[in-house]
Amino acid sequence: xxxxxxxxxxxxxxxxxxxxxxxxxxxxFWNSAVISFNEGLDTAKGGITLWPRVFTIDNYRIVFQNxxxxxxxxxxxxxxxxxxxxxxxxxxxxxxxxSVKGVIGKKYYMIFAIITMYFSGGLIPFYLLNRELGLMDTxxxxxxxxxxxxxxxxxxxxxxxxxxxxxxxxxxxxGASTFGIFFKIVLPLSGPVLATLSLFTAVYHWNDWxxxxxxxxxxxxxxxxxxxxxxMNSNTMSEQLSIAxxxxxxxxxxxxxxxxxTSKSLTMATMMVATIPIVLVYPFVQRFFVKGVMIGxxxx
Amino acid sequence: xxxxxxxxxxxxxxxxxxxxxxxxxxxxxxxxxxxSTWAGFKHFEMFFNSPDxxxxxxxxxxxxxxxxxxxxxxxxxxxxMLNEVRNMAFKRIIQTISYLPHFLSWVIxxxxxxxxxxxxxxxxxxxxxxxxxxxxxxxxxSLPEYFxxxxxxxxxxxxxxxxxxxxxxxxxGVNPSLYEAASIDGANKFKQxxxxxLPSITPVIIIFLILNIGSLLNAGFDDxxxxxxxxxxxxxxxxxxxxxxxxxxxxxxxxxxxAVGLFKAIISVGLLTMANYMARRAGSSLW
Numbered sequence: 001x002x003x004x005x006x007x008x009x010x011x012x013x014x015x016x017x018x019x020x021x022x023x024x025x026x027x028x029f030w031n032s033a034v035i036s037f038n039e040g041l042d043t044a045k046g047g048i049t050l051w052p053r054v055f056t057i058d059n060y061r062i063v064f065q066n067x068x069x070x071x072x073x074x075x076x077x078x079x080x081x082x083x084x085x086x087x088x089x090x091x092x093x094x095x096x097x098x099s100v101k102g103v104i105g106k107k108y109y110m111i112f113a114i115i116t117m118y119f120s121g122g123l124i125p126f127y128l129l130n131r132e133l134g135l136m137d138t139x140x141x142x143x144x145x146x147x148x149x150x151x152x153x154x155x156x157x158x159x160x161x162x163x164x165x166x167x168x169x170x171x172x173x174x175g176a177s178t179f180g181i182f183f184k185i186v187l188p189l190s191g192p193v194l195a196t197l198s199l200f201t202a203v204y205h206w207n208d209w210x211x212x213x214x215x216x217x218x219x220x221x222x223x224x225x226x227x228x229x230x231x232m233n234s235n236t237m238s239e240q241l242s243i244a245x246x247x248x249x250x251x252x253x254x255x256x257x258x259x260x261x262t263s264k265s266l267t268m269a270t271m272m273v274a275t276i277p278i279v280l281v282y283p284f285v286q287r288f289f290v291k292g293v294m295i296g297x298x299x300x
Numbered sequence: 301x302x303x304x305x306x307x308x309x310x311x312x313x314x315x316x317x318x319x320x321x322x323x324x325x326x327x328x329x330x331x332x333x334x335x336s337t338w339a340g341f342k343h344f345e346m347f348f349n350s351p352d353x354x355x356x357x358x359x360x361x362x363x364x365x366x367x368x369x370x371x372x373x374x375x376x377x378x379x380x381m382l383n384e385v386r387n388m389a390f391k392r393i394i395q396t397i398s399y400l401p402h403f404l405s406w407v408i409x410x411x412x413x414x415x416x417x418x419x420x421x422x423x424x425x426x427x428x429x430x431x432x433x434x435x436x437x438x439x440x441x442s443l444p445e446y447f448x449x450x451x452x453x454x455x456x457x458x459x460x461x462x463x464x465x466x467x468x469x470x471x472x473g474v475n476p477s478l479y480e481a482a483s484i485d486g487a488n489k490f491k492q493x494x495x496x497x498l499p500s501i502t503p504v505i506i507i508f509l510i511l512n513i514g515s516l517l518n519a520g521f522d523d524x525x526x527x528x529x530x531x532x533x534x535x536x537x538x539x540x541x542x543x544x545x546x547x548x549x550x551x552x553x554x555x556x557x558x559a560v561g562l563f564k565a566i567i568s569v570g571l572l573t574m575a576n577y578m579a580r581r582a583g584s585s586l587w
Contacts, residue, residue: 004488006488006489006490007488007489007490010384010488010489010490011384011386011489014381014384014385015385015390017381018381018382018385018390018394019394021378021394021398021460022393022394022397022398024457025397025398025400025401025457025461026397027416027423028412028413028415028416028457029412031412031415031416031423032411032412032415035415043421044420044421045421046420046421046426047421047426048421049423049426049427090304090305090308091305093301093302093304093305094301094302094304094305094306096301097301097302098302103302109302109306112306112309113305113306113309116309116313116314118569118572119317119565119569120313120316120317120565121315121316121317121318121319121320122316122319122544122557122558122561122562122565123544123545123548123549123557123561124319124322124544124548124549124554124557124558124561125315125316125317125318125319125322125558126312126316126319127548127549128316128329128554129311129312129315129316144308144312145312146312147308148305148308148309148312150309153305178301179301182301203403206405207403207404207405207406207407207408208405209405209406209407210521210522214549225405225407225408226407228407228408228411229407229526232407232410232411232414233529264415267411268411268415271408271411271412274405274407274408275404275408278403278404279400282400282403283396286396286399289399290465
């Protein structure tokens, strides 16, 4: 189809706007990365926007010598793995149970679950409950209370119900149990939806900082996002290091050897450490989630 | 297979619903739910009569309306623009970039925002000074007049790309012969967008608009808590949710915070019911 001249003008404008949007989206990443690779004292002089002026990896050295930051990173990793496995398993078997034909009271279990999407007791009773259950200051408070996601259950269920009935029936005739059918037939066919929901759950666990803020006082159990938030919240380098290095002198020793690191450069390097895992997995899973969002937005 | 999950839902979702009753008690941690004395509507009255009430309600409504008016149409506009791109590689690159911020935590996003807006050597101040628009750096994050703009912009930056996915899919479902017919009739691209693309995706737009209206009291939490931390911003940054968090968890006024939360829940359910009614009239219901 030939474009008229007014169409060409429109096209040019669209390309310009999209390029600007792309640059505006990337710039904050770029700028923070640049600051994290620039010498702290030099950054304080100002003017660091597009390139590092005095390149250094000292900021990262401090971060990687800091036990507290390393621990927080490992807490985040284990929380993400454990939390995603538990949540996806519980939610998927729940959804499968609700998709199988002939389960008694299925409709009522469904309503029971869906009500919680619209009504909740609010933050305060939820907090008190976890306190009563002794989950305060434990790793499990970040994993257990949010393990079942009704929203994900609905997406799983919609997908399971779309699978051909014949498969399950023939397996049943061959003597497979419900669990057997689920693990040997249904799950292997659920690749895309499994990948998408695992991704979203994992991203939730990696990014959540608030749960630990209210339920965890023991800084040793902080995930990286919560630790980062506390570091950002404090204004001075010494405050930051006392948050980041309680109980270990290693960080302040390292700091005395590298006078050029400042509060801003340390924050930026920590921020990059908390961002990079997401940026690294993201290209591999992108093709899944577009499909996943579409499944999620479909209604029954 | 369904029972483990049912138990989780019972414990972690249903059990906390006693919070509805807690709002009518003088809840004490030591006496517990059954031992605490009943207080009637005392906590609600305290909230309605407190000077915080007007401030908190105003901020909640203003911030969510601003997000609705600016951040709701933006992904539609982006989807319309992306749809006109003929170069597939370019389209994919822009999409990939625009989705990315959705996967970052608010801690990181607020870190980016604070860094770029910072008064000593933030990129925005450097650029504005270089362009000669301002003489000395502006402390964007401690002046109330900039706060709402900053919240809307950061939310836009974070979510625009991801929200576009659904609209792009809707546009992909439009019958191509409509465009051919229109172009034979002499309609240019601009007219085709307004006369074919937009009307074709209107049902999707309406459903999402109604959903947004249902959650009108959700002005945001993480973003307001992390970016509105400065005491100078309290007048513009406090919304119902952040207020309930602060008085409840930080100041330990459990019953008062539960009353604030319940007040919000009641209005939200009302809005949601209304929204669902409108959605049903528009041809599709949420439940």
